[in-house]
Amino acid sequence: MNNEFDWIKSVTPTKTYRSSVKVGIGDDAAIYSHGPNEESVVAVDTMVEGVHFRKDTMPIKSIGYKVLAVNLSDMAAMGASPRYFLVSIAIPKQGWSLEETTEIYAGMNELAERWQIDLIGGDTVSTKGPLVITVTVIGSVITGKRLLRSNAKPADIVFTTGQLGLSAYGLEMLLETGLKVMEDISLRPFMKAHQKPEPQLEAGSLLVDSGYRISLNDISDGIAHEAKEIAGASDVDIIIDWDKLVIREEFLEHSLEKQEEWVLYSGEDFHLVGTMSEADFEKISLVFKEHDLQIYAIGNVETGEGRVFLERRGNRSPIKKAGYHHF
Numbered sequence: 001m002n003n004e005f006d007w008i009k010s011v012t013p014t015k016t017y018r019s020s021v022k023v024g025i026g027d028d029a030a031i032y033s034h035g036p037n038e039e040s041v042v043a044v045d046t047m048v049e050g051v052h053f054r055k056d057t058m059p060i061k062s063i064g065y066k067v068l069a070v071n072l073s074d075m076a077a078m079g080a081s082p083r084y085f086l087v088s089i090a091i092p093k094q095g096w097s098l099e100e101t102t103e104i105y106a107g108m109n110e111l112a113e114r115w116q117i118d119l120i121g122g123d124t125v126s127t128k129g130p131l132v133i134t135v136t137v138i139g140s141v142i143t144g145k146r147l148l149r150s151n152a153k154p155a156d157i158v159f160t161t162g163q164l165g166l167s168a169y170g171l172e173m174l175l176e177t178g179l180k181v182m183e184d185i186s187l188r189p190f191m192k193a194h195q196k197p198e199p200q201l202e203a204g205s206l207l208v209d210s211g212y213r214i215s216l217n218d219i220s221d222g223i224a225h226e227a228k229e230i231a232g233a234s235d236v237d238i239i240i241d242w243d244k245l246v247i248r249e250e251f252l253e254h255s256l257e258k259q260e261e262w263v264l265y266s267g268e269d270f271h272l273v274g275t276m277s278e279a280d281f282e283k284i285s286l287v288f289k290e291h292d293l294q295i296y297a298i299g300n301v302e303t304g305e306g307r308v309f310l311e312r313r314g315n316r317s318p319i320k321k322a323g324y325h326h327f
């Protein structure tokens with residue numbers, strides 16, 4: 001490989017999954033065509049070495065998988081279907097070989113194939129700092145169907161699409177042991193949650209297809225933070241009931257404070273949290289069951305002013321901490 005252009009060629013897909021891609025990699029910009037009844041949905045998220053991953057917390061392939069997964073998670077949280085993505089990568093002058101950087105793309109390709117989404121462009125630069133990778137994802141949703149954070153109403157129930165805290169617990173194990181691949185089979189679900197989280201696109205599309213009024217957010221920064229965003233956007237109060245949360249058995253031998261940290265405040269679980277009417281929740285639970293997907297009622301919505309409370313055995317207290325904040 002002689003230069004960056006050869007390298008870009010080496011990561012350029014040889015086929016497209018979607019015929020709506022009119023111009024992909026190779027010109028000054030990409031072009032795709034819109035369908036008549038759909039709105040475009042766009043999101044971008046960055047992962048920085050040392051902040052979102054380290055070489056000793058993530059196999060290199062998983063870095064690529066995860067940076068695309070977190071973007072697909074934002075699509076799911078809008079009720080959107082992903083279609084295309086662009087990748088911007090700043091490659092350190094030292095410490096990373098081009099083969100390793102290519103390996104990152106192998107991780108992205110795994111998810112791209114699974115969801116039939118096309119890499120249609122990007123940018124490549126060198127840096128004296130850590131590796132930085134940014135993915136922009138473009139999706140679509142049928143006009144008017146999108147699931148916004150501002151859709152919550154008093155008397156809704158609060159739901160989530162899975163157990164929480166696994167990613168944070170996994171990261172703690174990885175940092176404690178210094179191993180990025182765990183032999184211990186009982187730790188696998190935690191490693192998977194941290195290194196290869198499942199974007200909840202199937203859940204998102206079941207929710208949007210239901211046609212119900214649903215508020216929705218994905219859990220990148222911890223459910224306490226994400227619930228607060230829904231509460232703020234909808235101008236309601238949200239009550240999370242600790243006794244309804246399904247806590248992993250492995251957490252129970254630790255202090256309550258530690259359990260709360262993993263489950264409520266740590267983030268990166270990339271499950272969905274949202275609200276809908278109780279009657280609609282009953283109906284959608286059956287649909288989720290048919291599709292072998294999980295959905296749990298974990299709280300309720302009240303008239304209010306954007307606050308989040310934690311309830312435990314009937315005692316209510318304001319959520320203390322935020323979630324993961326960069327500054």
Ligand SMILES: Nc1ncnc2c1ncn2[C@@H]1O[C@H](COP(=O)(O)OP(=O)(O)O)[C@@H](O)[C@H]1O
Pocket residue numbers: 044045074220221
């Ligand atoms: N530097 C920035 N410039 C413009 N908009 C931003 C910037 N950072 C974040 N945003 C926007 O702020 C909102 C919240 O961002 P973020 O907390 O990263 O969302 P998420 O957790 O869904 O990734 C999003 O609409 C995002 O597009």
Ligand SMILES: Cc1ncc(C[n+]2csc(CCOP(=O)(O)OP(=O)(O)O)c2C)c(N)n1
Pocket residue numbers: 045046050051052053054057070171220221266267268324
């Ligand atoms: C080495 C390492 N340390 C700490 C973390 C934990 N961590 C880093 S970023 C983050 C929150 C999610 O990232 P962010 O950039 O806020 O995503 P967004 O909210 O934009 O989706 C968490 C929990 C990690 N994943 N890896």
Ligand SMILES: [Mg+2]
Pocket residue numbers: 044045
């Ligand atoms: Mg973001």
Ligand SMILES: [Mg+2]
Pocket residue numbers: 073074077217218219220
């Ligand atoms: Mg989000």
Ligand SMILES: [Mg+2]
Pocket residue numbers: 220221324
């Ligand atoms: Mg964040």
